[in-house]
Every structure is written in structure tokens, then in C-alpha cells.
Amino acid sequence: METTTDTQWLTEPQQRVWRSFLGATTLLMDRLDRDLRTAHDLSMPEYEILVRLSESPDRSIRMAELAAQIMHSRSRVTHTITRLERKGIVLRQQAASDGRGVTAVLTDHGFAVLEQAAHTHVNGVRAYLVENASAEEFDVLGQVMGRVVSQLDVNGTCATP
Amino acid sequence: METTTDTQWLTEPQQRVWRSFLGATTLLMDRLDRDLRTAHDLSMPEYEILVRLSESPDRSIRMAELAAQIMHSRSRVTHTITRLERKGIVLRQQAASDGRGVTAVLTDHGFAVLEQAAHTHVNGVRAYLVENASAEEFDVLGQVMGRVVSQLDVNGTCATP
DNA sequence: GGGAGTTTGTTGAACGCTCAACCACATGCT
DNA sequence: AGCATGTGGTTGAGCGTTCAACAAACTCCC
Structure with missing residues (x-):
């Protein structure tokens, strides 16, 4: 990949910035996740999905599109949707146009949960x-x-x- | 926690920034992690630990201090160190001053691994x-x-x- | 000096994510 | 039409993280 000589190291200030960035994202995501979990039994990834669904026509999005929007792998979205479905927050639906297609749909209960959770999240x-x-x-x-x-x-x- | 009325929502531009931030950190951490893994069989959390150890006198740090530095829980550090120990990259050592204390020490092999991995990481x-x-x-x-x-x-x- | 309370580190189970393999359907080529 | 390739989604195993519970050692205070 690289030889042992051609790497331009970070300057000391650059390193400080990078470490702040690393620390900040770790703490921030951790905290937002914990807040959502304790108040609404929802993880950040779950919350992100709810938001996207709620903004979409018919409150539904195709699995692959959902994955692309929140930058998760398809597999990950499958698992997350499975959990959300078990909670009655979302349900799966065969896509009309494409025989393989599956679209996730936000239920009314899911929408209600999101309305609550949004306060916590945005305030955070x-x-x-x-x-x-x-x-x-x-x-x-x-x-x-x-x-x-x-x-x-x-x-x-x-x-x- | 909050009532349903007192939440100041994000403006549309603020929302765009927040989503960029979320997407960027997801993609960035993912990518750095994947690069390290494929090239050096090391995860980002593992790498962070090696860096801190390498900078420390005697290449060793107490567990709790290590956890504080990289903003991970003590439990998480315990598990990570256990894995690193199994790979021969780090070893545990009883702390002299405190009967409970355990310090993680970077081995020579660990240092060599880090020297390689650092190129990949910094370039990323x-x-x-x-x-x-x-x-x-x-x-x-x-x-x-x-x-x-x-x-x-x-x-x-x-x-x- | 002997408990009450705190700090340190570990443990194991449950949860969530990654990865590779897979099936089903769609598309394109000839 | 028929086969090759690509895309959409799922599955299950394995790994890494969280969480609650715990033991051991330290501190402090009377």
C-alpha cells in the first residue's frame, strides 16, 4: 500500500483537532443514543429510520433506498427493520413494481413514538x-x-x- | 422530560448540516476502520489504544486512564485489551502502587504493528x-x-x- | 482499627453490527 | 427465447459493545 517513507504525518495541531473530532463524535453519538433509549426505548439508528420514513410520501421507503439515505449496509437495515417490526413501529410491504422489492412503512403507532422521541433528540x-x-x-x-x-x-x- | 410544546426545532439549513455531520462521521469511521482491518487486522478502537500506549512513558497506561483518554467505558477497554493480549500486541501487568491496578503494556511486536498501521491510518x-x-x-x-x-x-x- | 462508601477492573449475557453466502427477480445480450 | 450478469433483500454465524452485577483493594472518618 505505502512504503515506510512516503507518509506525511499530521502536525501537532492537526493531531489535536483530529482527536477532538474523534472524542466529540464518540461522546455525542453515545449521549444522543442513550437519551433516546432511556426516554423512548429507541436507538439512534432506529430513530434515523423513523425520521426518513415520516418524511416520505406514504411514510414508506424501499429498503435499499433507506440504506442509502442513512449510509448503512442493506443487511444492517434488514436487521433494524426486523426489530422495529417486532415493536409494531414499522411494517414490511411487497413493492408493487418490482417483484424483489420490499418497502418499509411507518405505522401510526410508529409515528406517535417518533413525535415523542423527536423532542428528546432535537433538544440533544x-x-x-x-x-x-x-x-x-x-x-x-x-x-x-x-x-x-x-x-x-x-x-x-x-x-x- | 419535555412537554410537547417547548421544543425549538432545527431550521432547514441546520437540519442539512446535522445530517451531513451524521453521514460524514458514519462513512468516515467506517472507512478508516475498514482500511485498518484489511491492511493490518486492527480495528479503530484497537488502533487508538496502541497510539496512546506508544506515547506513554514505558509504553504503559492504567486501564481506567486509558478508558478516559479514548472515551470508552472501562468494560469496553477490558474486552479490547483482552483481545489485543491474545494477539500478543499488549500485555497486562499488575500496578505497583495500587493493588487493584492493572496497566496495559505495549509489546515490541505491538509497537511494530503500530508503526505499520500508522501509515494507513494517517493517510486515511x-x-x-x-x-x-x-x-x-x-x-x-x-x-x-x-x-x-x-x-x-x-x-x-x-x-x- | 474497623466498618461505610468509593474506585478499579472483570465477567457473562444480551444486544447490535459485519460479513459472506444465498435465493429471487430483473435486465441485457445474442 | 435463453443464458449471463446485476440488483434487492434476507439469513445466520461470529464478533464487538453495552449493561448490570460483582470482588478486591483503597479511603476516610470516628
């Missing part, structure tokens, strides 16, 4: 992230993260093992 | 993150993430379930 995002940046800084954050996504999210499809 | 961080930001933007990123850490990392100790 504000308190832990948004409030820690000025409007300009937050903007910069968005731009950089956007570039990372477009670089790494090759052709809009997540790693599909 | 540069290519996927650093190069996607100007110097100023990267700086802003560091400041914001730093604030998040100091808010969420209450008294320097990670969630200790």
Missing part, C-alpha cells in the same frame, strides 16, 4: 452540538462534512458487503 | 478529512469539537456503567 442536538458553535462555525462544519460525504459516498450507495 | 485521515477543509476551516472544526468534548466529558471520565 441543540444542546450538545448547535449551541457549541456560532452560526458561521456551524456553517463551516456543514460545508466540510458535506465534502466528506460526497467524497466517501461513492455513487450514493453505501458499502454493500 | 488526511485524504478523507484534512484535505476536505482549508486550514481555517479545519481550525474551526477543532474549536467546535473541543467545546463539545468539554461539555460532554464531565470531569474527564467517560460514562461508567
Whole structure:
């Protein structure tokens, strides 16, 4: 891959930034997840799915499309949807146009759960992230993260093992 | 926790930023982890531990201190160290001063593994993150993430379930 | 100096994710 | 039409994480 000589190491300040980034994401995701779990028995990945479904026409999205939107593998989405289905939050439905297709549909109960959970989640995002940046800084954050996504999210499809 | 009325929702642009952030961290961590695994049979959490150990006097750190540094639970570190020990990369050692204490020590072989893996990792961080930001933007990123850490990392100790 | 309370580290079960293999359907080529 | 290749979704095993419970050692205070 690389020889032992051609690697440009990070400067000390760059390293500090990188470690802050690593620490911040670890703590942030952990905290948001825990908040959702304790208050609504919902994990972050589950919550993300509910949000996407709720915004979609008919509150339903094809499995592969769902996976692409939240950057998870198809397999992972299958497992998550299975759990959500068991909780009565979501249900599976054969896609009309494509014999293989399966679409996940948000149930009324699922929508109600989401309406509750959204408060917890949004308050968390504000308190832990948004409030820690000025409007300009937050903007910069968005731009950089956007570039990372477009670089790494090759052709809009997540790693599909 | 909250009533149904007092939640300040995110504006549409704020939402876009948050989703970019979520997507970027998912893709980024995934990719760095995969790169390390395929090239050096090492996960990101494992790698983080090796880095901290290598920088420490005697290449050794107490378990709890290690957990605090990388923001993982003590339990998680125990498991990870157990796996690393099995690979001969690290070994456990009774702490002199404290009867309960255990310190993890990086072996020579572990250090050699790290020397290789570091190239892969740093090149990844540069290519996927650093190069996607100007110097100023990267700086802003560091400041914001730093604030998040100091808010969420209450008294320097990670969630200790 | 002898308990009450705290800190350190481990354990095992349950949960969630990854990975490779797989089937079913769709598409394209000739 | 018929076969090759690609896509959509699932499955189950194995791995890594969380969580609650625990034992051992330290601290403090009377």
C-alpha cells in the first residue's frame, strides 16, 4: 500500500483537532443514543429510520433506498427493520413494481413514538452540538462534512458487503 | 422530560448540516476502520489504544486512564485489551502502587504493528478529512469539537456503567 | 482499627453490527 | 427465447459493545 517513507504525518495541531473530532463524535453519538433509549426505548439508528420514513410520501421507503439515505449496509437495515417490526413501529410491504422489492412503512403507532422521541433528540442536538458553535462555525462544519460525504459516498450507495 | 410544546426545532439549513455531520462521521469511521482491518487486522478502537500506549512513558497506561483518554467505558477497554493480549500486541501487568491496578503494556511486536498501521491510518485521515477543509476551516472544526468534548466529558471520565 | 462508601477492573449475557453466502427477480445480450 | 450478469433483500454465524452485577483493594472518618 505505502512504503515506510512516503507518509506525511499530521502536525501537532492537526493531531489535536483530529482527536477532538474523534472524542466529540464518540461522546455525542453515545449521549444522543442513550437519551433516546432511556426516554423512548429507541436507538439512534432506529430513530434515523423513523425520521426518513415520516418524511416520505406514504411514510414508506424501499429498503435499499433507506440504506442509502442513512449510509448503512442493506443487511444492517434488514436487521433494524426486523426489530422495529417486532415493536409494531414499522411494517414490511411487497413493492408493487418490482417483484424483489420490499418497502418499509411507518405505522401510526410508529409515528406517535417518533413525535415523542423527536423532542428528546432535537433538544440533544441543540444542546450538545448547535449551541457549541456560532452560526458561521456551524456553517463551516456543514460545508466540510458535506465534502466528506460526497467524497466517501461513492455513487450514493453505501458499502454493500 | 419535555412537554410537547417547548421544543425549538432545527431550521432547514441546520437540519442539512446535522445530517451531513451524521453521514460524514458514519462513512468516515467506517472507512478508516475498514482500511485498518484489511491492511493490518486492527480495528479503530484497537488502533487508538496502541497510539496512546506508544506515547506513554514505558509504553504503559492504567486501564481506567486509558478508558478516559479514548472515551470508552472501562468494560469496553477490558474486552479490547483482552483481545489485543491474545494477539500478543499488549500485555497486562499488575500496578505497583495500587493493588487493584492493572496497566496495559505495549509489546515490541505491538509497537511494530503500530508503526505499520500508522501509515494507513494517517493517510486515511488526511485524504478523507484534512484535505476536505482549508486550514481555517479545519481550525474551526477543532474549536467546535473541543467545546463539545468539554461539555460532554464531565470531569474527564467517560460514562461508567 | 474497623466498618461505610468509593474506585478499579472483570465477567457473562444480551444486544447490535459485519460479513459472506444465498435465493429471487430483473435486465441485457445474442 | 435463453443464458449471463446485476440488483434487492434476507439469513445466520461470529464478533464487538453495552449493561448490570460483582470482588478486591483503597479511603476516610470516628
